[in-house]
Amino acid sequence: xxxxxxxxxxVTGVTIAxxxxxxxxxxxxxxxxxxxxxxxxxxxRTVARAEATAAELADLPGVAAPIRGMLNAPAAQQAxxxxxxxxxxxxxxxxxxxxxxxxxxxVVDCVNPLGFDSRGPxxxxxxxxxxxxxxxxxxxxxxxxxxxxxxxxVLLTDPAVAEIELDIxxxxxxxxAVRVVQALAGQIPGCRGVHAGRLRNAPQVEAFxxxxxxxxxxxxxxxGVRITQL
Amino acid sequence: xxxxxxxxxxVTGVTIAxxxxxxxxxxxxxxxxxxxxxxxxxxxRTVARAEATAAELADLPGVAAPIRGMLNAPAAQQAxxxxxxxxxxxxxxxxxxxxxxxxxxxVVDCVNPLGFDSRGPxxxxxxxxxxxxxxxxxxxxxxxxxxxxxxxxVLLTDPAVAEIELDIxxxxxxxxAVRVVQALAGQIPGCRGVHAGRLRNAPQVEAFxxxxxxxxxxxxxxxGVRITQL
Numbered sequence: 001x002x003x004x005x006x007x008x009x010x011v012t013g014v015t016i017a018x019x020x021x022x023x024x025x026x027x028x029x030x031x032x033x034x035x036x037x038x039x040x041x042x043x044x045r046t047v048a049r050a051e052a053t054a055a056e057l058a059d060l061p062g063v064a065a066p067i068r069g070m071l072n073a074p075a076a077q078q079a080x081x082x083x084x085x086x087x088x089x090x091x092x093x094x095x096x097x098x099x100x101x102x103x104x105x106x107v108v109d110c111v112n113p114l115g116f117d118s119r120g121p122x123x124x125x126x127x128x129x130x131x132x133x134x135x136x137x138x139x140x141x142x143x144x145x146x147x148x149x150x151x152x153x154v155l156l157t158d159p160a161v162a163e164i165e166l167d168i169x170x171x172x173x174x175x176x177a178v179r180v181v182q183a184l185a186g187q188i189p190g191c192r193g194v195h196a197g198r199l200r201n202a203p204q205v206e207a208f209x210x211x212x213x214x215x216x217x218x219x220x221x222x223x224g225v226r227i228t229q230l
Numbered sequence: 231x232x233x234x235x236x237x238x239x240x241v242t243g244v245t246i247a248x249x250x251x252x253x254x255x256x257x258x259x260x261x262x263x264x265x266x267x268x269x270x271x272x273x274x275r276t277v278a279r280a281e282a283t284a285a286e287l288a289d290l291p292g293v294a295a296p297i298r299g300m301l302n303a304p305a306a307q308q309a310x311x312x313x314x315x316x317x318x319x320x321x322x323x324x325x326x327x328x329x330x331x332x333x334x335x336x337v338v339d340c341v342n343p344l345g346f347d348s349r350g351p352x353x354x355x356x357x358x359x360x361x362x363x364x365x366x367x368x369x370x371x372x373x374x375x376x377x378x379x380x381x382x383x384v385l386l387t388d389p390a391v392a393e394i395e396l397d398i399x400x401x402x403x404x405x406x407a408v409r410v411v412q413a414l415a416g417q418i419p420g421c422r423g424v425h426a427g428r429l430r431n432a433p434q435v436e437a438f439x440x441x442x443x444x445x446x447x448x449x450x451x452x453x454g455v456r457i458t459q460l
Contacts, residue, residue: 122430165458169441197444200352205441207434211399212457214427221459227445228395228454 008183017079026085028156036187043075103141110148123207130202145172152222163190166224238413247309256315258386266417273305333371340378353437360432375402382452393420396454
């Protein structure tokens with residue numbers, strides 16, 4: 001089977017909630033999905049912050065679908081697909097609280113458990129192996145995938161950036177959900193979603209973000225990853 | 231500082247030993263370095279196997295420097311740069327035995343600690359974090375870097391493949407040694423060596439090989455990695 005980005009499910013108009021959507025990664029993804037015509041809900045722990053972020057994003061050029069803000073729980077309930085962009089610090093506790101709201105949903109974890117010290121970024125140890133595996137353990141009734149770990153929030157949120165050259169590694173056990181997330185990745189111009197393995201191979205994808213941040217700092221870029229030969 | 235492959239040390243004619251050089255990865259790297267004009271020594275636990283591999287490689291098209299075979303210890307002693315391509319199984323024991331032979335050398339570990347089962351490849355847990363960190367712990371008097379983890383041995387050993395499109399992640403603490411290894415990576419046509427971080431960020435680079443193997447199987451390719459924007 002050759003890689004074929006055209007042979008993926010149609011995700012036109014699918015609604016997306018982004019939990020922790022007021023952070024850099026969440027804002028950037030929310031903006032790009034709204035530009036691609038997906039109704040987006042920014043979820044947060046406080047309504048005011050969620051609404052402020054939603055209003056800010058809705059004012060950016062090219063937005064082609066409504067962007068709303070609400071608390072994480074109702075945001076999760078009303079969306080087709082839910083992206084987890086929470087700070088790693090509150091990841092486990094927040095997901096445990098939201099397990100019922102997320103039941104039956106395709107849940108896409110994009111959290112990178114990283115630490116930073118005087119020597120730069122590094123991967124934090126995660127008892128479950130990765131943030132995505134932690135999500136899968138806490139959300140047994142959701143269809144948990146990992147994706148969008150390496151995309152630069154700076155590029156996502158810059159309306160002047162027309163295309164982001166990046167292959168998005170989608171991790172997951174549920175092939176159908178993985179293919180939906182691959183299709184969703186393709187909604188960002190320049191991006192391709194590739195199925196890079198099962199959840200047990202998520203830790204290194206998340207941790208590799210530390211290497212990209214090292215490269216960003218060293219070479220003054222917003223580095224991404226392309227898989228060659230695909 | 232922009233990425234500048236030209237601003238790296240001159241490694242013309244540097245001699246290279248490959249320990250465990252009779253395996254696929256070792257053979258492939260040995261071939262490409264000999265094509266690039268580097269005298270190569272294939273190291274093995276048995277002289278006969280080392281010599282047989284060396285003779286086989288020397289017969290391939292384009293080889294521009296001598297390829298010899300010898301035991302791992304003398305191979306290590308006489309080379310400028312030593313590449314560790316041992317099976318993960320014997321990695322720690324063999325390096326512990328060779329610590330004196332490797333003292334003062336630039337040592338480049340390219341070992342991927344991987345397991346395989348019915349569900350495919352996966353990263354093995356490593357007490358030190360990674361093969362490269364294990365090497366650094368066992369070889370305190372060597373200048374240990376990690377590199378060449380993702381390069382496909384199939385592409386390396388195929389004389390019909392003129393260029394291998396790949397960015398080689400070089401990990402290390404010793405900036406000067408890292409730059410030498412970056413230059414060495416650039417000796418393989420199509421490859422660039424990039425400094426992707428300190429040794430503590432090696433685990434995910436090694437483990438990511440499992441994701442590439444998943445992609446290889448799924449999409450029938452020999453996948454590599456390019457860092458975008460560099």
